[in-house]
Amino acid sequence: MKPAAFDYHAPGTVEEAVALLAELGDDAKVLAGGQSLIPMLALRLTAFDHLVDVCRIPELQGVQQRDGGVRIGAAVRHAQVGTSPEVAAAAPLLTLATPLVGHFQIRNRGTLGGAIAHADPAAEYPAAALALDATMDIASPTGRRTLTAQEFFTDLWTTAMEPDEMLVGVTFPAWGGRSGFAVEEFARRHGDYAIAGAEVAVELDETDRVRRCAIGLVALGPTPERPREAEAELVGRPVSEIDPAEVGRLAMAGLTAVTSDGNGSADYRRRVGAAMVARAWTRAVADASTEGAA
Structure with missing residues (x-):
């Protein structure tokens, strides 16, 4: 057609x-x-x-370090996000998530702003934006405003932008100290949308306790999800005493809008989601521990 x-x-x-x-x-x-x-x-x-x-608008291009983080123009291609040293330094979760965005042809044409404004809960960049507390720079004929990722995603394929507004750029704050990051997702084939996935960031203090953590969930609700109650349960605890399976269970506990579809029942997706969270937690902790050893 x-x-x-x-x-x-x-x-x-x-x-x-x-x-x-x-x-x-x-x-x-x-x-x-x-x-x-x-x-x-x-x-x-x-x-x-x-x-x-909007892809030829100069203001929507470029990746810049800003206020200790990184600002990415809305028209920056996925491939550029995945190879940018500025992104890798400030927001490694994006670097890890990029290879999972479709196939290389899609990554060569798709844009970060397009993926985030499309607000697909099964996409990788919206979950990363939510987990990393990204802020959205939005323009309209009457001026500019900034929204947090939590405010931006409102429903399935729906954002808080008005019809006369457009996304101009996204700023991701940097994580410092002993921080580790990991992305895990399960799909039928590489390049397919995930049945369930998890994007995890962890920061450890000098005594190997969890100073802070963030968990972004993929394809487990009508919007990207972040189980903040689970994160709060983990902060302050010695990382050696945290069972990754427990993290997975905590992350799934508060989900109320997981749906059944052709990829599996809601219960199945929760089980897969818990496994993805546990795997990503294990890898992120190992990454943070390595950072401390270096």
Whole structure:
């Protein structure tokens, strides 16, 4: 099938882009990498009279160190995220998650901003943004505002952005000290969306107690999930006394919206999710311990 006819717009600035979105209203859709939108258009699962291509806007490009973290422009490709030394230094979880984003063709065209604004709970970057307390830089015709990842993701494929707003960039705070990171997910085939996955960050203090931790869950709810109560249970405890299986159970305990689908029942997804959390916790702790030894 082919997409329904649409008008194509290629604004040169953020201001031009949001002005178009305001003028065209619900008939317009932002086109970033297009790796989710174009197949949906081609299959006639959705249709828009206008596509606003933002990939050539200079402000949406580039990766910069900022305030001890890293800011990534919304139009930066997945492949660039995965190979950026600035990202690897400030947000290693993104570096680890990138190879799991589809196939290399998708990573060469897809954008970080497109993946996050699409808000697919089975995608890797939204879970990383939530786990790392990323902030979203959003533009509209009336100005700019910033939202936390917790505020940004509101429902399945839905964000807090208004129709005349667009994502300009995402800032990820850096973790210091003895920090370790890991990503684990289970899918039927490499490149498929995960049945369940986990992205874990752990920081240990000088006595090998958990100073802080963050767990981002993939494909275990209508939005990316973060089991904050489980994280709170782990902080302050000696890491040697924490059973990874316990971490998995704690992470699944508060989930209430896991659904059944063709990939398995809700109960099955929870079991897989617990196993992925346990594996990622083990690897993240080993990474943090290695950091301390170095």
